[in-house]
Amino acid sequence: MFLLGLAGLLTRRNLIFTLMCVEVMLNASGLAFVAAGSRWGQVDGQVMFLFIVAMAAAEVSVGLAMVLQFHREHPTLDSDAGDEMRG
Amino acid sequence: MAAVFYISSAVAVVATLLTITCRNAIHALLYLIVSLLAVAIDFFVMGAPFVAALELIIYAGAIMVLFIFVVMMLNMGEHAGETALDVFKPRAWAGPSLLALVLLAEIAALVSRQSAPLSGVEISSKQVGVALFGPYVIGVELASLLLTAGLLGAYHLGRKAVTREDEVHGIDTRQSRAVTGDPVVSAGAGRSSHAA
Incomplete structure (x- = not known):
């Protein structure tokens, strides 16, 4: 599943799909944590999953706000349109 | 229990694959919700009911609502009228509802037969809370x-x-x-x- 999310992140150019693929990758890593924790009967895997969920929530809120702002500047969601950014 | 675990894992992988290959954003979101539900059933089978409930509430509840709001606000270009009509056609919701029916059958099988979790150890939410506020x-x-x-x-x-x-x-x-x-x-x- 992590590989699926990574492949989607590399192939899609839509910003909404990019954020969804990041969600898939975070979810896959959380699944791996919980699976390892239940395999050895430890609580630490679930604690790590809680931290991953909190981080995903913060990341998605900021990311979607940035997508909205990007959509106001450019009428498209193509992330190649944002290449005029200069430091 | 192992059969339920593998079936829901397969459902999760298929739904994720359809998520990243779908062209319409709303259809992709539907498949992503199905994938999250399948992962929640995986967590439940692995003996982590607290994390399964959190996955449902936070991921499939809150984060997906954020995504849907943003997709509706952006309106996805000039095809908005077509997609609004497409939602009511069975082609749009047949795939996600089929996968969701598989998950529902799994939940029914889980409820009807009380069985032990896959690894034999069920970690309750009290243990998670003690570890969370301890170390x-x-x-x-x-x-x-x-x-x-x-x-x-x-x-x-x-x-x-x-x-x-x-x-x-x-x-x-x-x-x-x-x-x-x-x-x-x-x-x-x-x-x-x-x-x-």
């Missing part, structure tokens, strides 16, 4: 700090975008009034800026 209390504080930073960042980005949009509209009306010396157009522009 991991620094992590809890850091997570709360991160959530506060995310809240402030999202508010800042949204508010700045709104004020900039107002400035752009004001500049547009002023420019149109300056460029066209026609008194009718300038009167209209002045009225619109006065109304704004």
